[in-house]
Amino acid sequence: MAESDQQAGNHEPSPSTADQQPRKGPRGQVIIFSNWCKGCHICVEFCPTQVLAFNPEDDRPVVVKPEKCTACHWCDTHCPDLAILVKRLE
Amino acid sequence: MTIRLMQGNEALGWGAIAAGCRFFAGYPITPSTEIAEMLSRELPRCGGKFIQMEDEIASLAAVIGASVGGLKSMTATSGPGFSLMQEHIGYAAMTEIPCVVVNVQRLGPSTGQPTSASQGDVMQARWGTHGDHPIIAICPTSVRQSFDLAVTAFNFSEQYRTPVILLLDEVIGHMREPVELPEFNTVKHVERTGTDVPAEWYKPYGDSISDVPPMASFGEGYRYHITGLFHDPMGYPTQRLDEIDPWIERVHRKIQRNLNDIIMVEEDGIQETGVIVVAYGASARSARHAVKMARQRRHKVGMLSLLTIWPFAEEAIDRISRTAKRIVVPEMNLGQLALEVERVAGKRKVVRVNRANGEMVTPQMILNAIEGR
């Protein structure tokens, strides 16, 4: 996705309306319920913007690129343990 | 109510309705089909539901599902269907869901002889389903008793949260006798004990003074779990011995402590020290006649009719075995109830009079045994 190439504050000002302007920053906040997670790696492997990575020490996912979250909800609709939640940020 | 000539199966159906049965799911099988046909006509007329399922296994499953929904529910079948229903009898015993299973016994094994009578499912009623479980099985000897014991079956089932087997045989099911049924609003019926605690307090299998946990129906506001796995007081599956053992004890105790209520016998001259005939179902009719003939010949003979087959009338048999010289047990099988009588009274005292070919045990056969021939 194009967003991964953007950096906050570096885009050209444009005459388009606010919702056509690319948004700065993350669209979602990822919350992980580690106690329920069984470490299947599905969220990490399938996140379209690689927000998550695996922490080998406790075998649980951690958010490594929070700014990349687009709130696509792939992870929280596909977690077999209901151990991850994406909150839409306004 | 007027006196009517009525078939045993039909009287049973009326007894169910009088007891408050409002759900029947079944599958046609001789000689029980008249029960289904009767209820297919009468249940829609009294606010009840009737469905013919695709087989007997589904029938008892639907009955259990309807009972969980809050309706008093029943199915009716014969030997081959009863064999199919065993898994769900065990399920109802494990989950303590009230239901009545009518078995109008016919000659077996297997397809056997569908239009001939037998009492060959006595042991199956006790042990047909796997695992240690208590069961109640009751057995009428007349058309009027088919009505009365249908009511009793529902009452036991709801009171003790247990499946109850109503054992008829083809003779009782198909015979016709003049009966005067009571007004239905005079029939005493028992409702299952419900609960009124706040929902979050409800434990579907929790401790209770009576050993019978109060039962909420689905949709009342108590959302709980039912499973055939061993479960804890919340109904959740468990493998803990400290939850499994208490359950086993409680479920057996809930029947054992109520034997005075559950075991029904009819005694006739059993203080006699001569011969006592112990009989049930259609064989009790032959036995009554044989006892009458024997008394005309001046024999000292008494009779114990068992209306409750399971739990076994241990105390009554033990009592008569102390004074009687001989105990005659006529059955349309090769000696299934006799095994229990022998266990309690001793083999030496017990004379079996058996017929397992579809024919009734005759009064003459029983008289011969009374006379020691």
Place this chain on the structure above:
Amino acid sequence: MSQERHTAHEYLRPTKKFPNVWCSGCGIGIVMGALIRAIDRIGLDKDEVALVSGIGCTGRMPVYMDFNTMHTTHGRALAFATGLKFARPDLKVITIMGDGDAMAIGGNHFIHAARRNIDLTAIVVNNFIYGMTGGQYSPTTPMNARASTAPFGTIEPPMPICELAIAAGASFVARSTIYHAVELDKFIERAILKKGFSLIEAVGYCHTTFGRLNKLGTPVDMMKRLKENSASLSEAEKLTPEERENRIVHGVLRDVDQPEYTDLYNQLVERAMELKSQEGRRSGGAR
């Protein structure tokens, strides 16, 4: 301590042990999430929802959810559900079964529940194996695949779940996969709202048994395979028959309006009561 709450937290039983009992990466949890989202979106009252399940890994789903839940015998969930729904048409009754439970031992009840068109939603989680008992082949195991009771490969063609439901008369039939989890919850929502017998085939995988015996890798590998081997209805139309046979075609396969069983029974009762009063009138009022 996190104060965050997942939508799922509103619908799960806080008295149950979590994490859930399924293997790490198992799709059954994904189906549970989809079911919860569907129920949440419809806005059903928890007391009006009843879940009835069979035996197997999938059958362990209802206990986790805060509804009226019933875990029954192998293959017979639809029969129990039929009794419950018929006795209580006011309840929304959803059955949850695996492929072995619904298609093998439960095949007969599946056909008849669909035929009766009683208002039930049947969710069949198809992972192509008997997972709970260690990986024996089921009626949906693909031909030539390995299983613990098919060490030389299966020789039975798989049962077409959706086609069978359609042939038997179901009103709503849809297939989706755990990869298409959002489509799945939309189909479940439609199925629950549909009056009549609705079937959802939710295709998953069992990496622990089927995956291991057929060397298909981790849950992530099997999820990728699901993605690659699926085809939507429109995509499938563009494939050759040979190509289509090897794909999991997902979409709504049937959606028709038909008379529903409990409605027909109500009409039957009206007829019965009318006949009864006619008989009463004919016999001069006394009965």
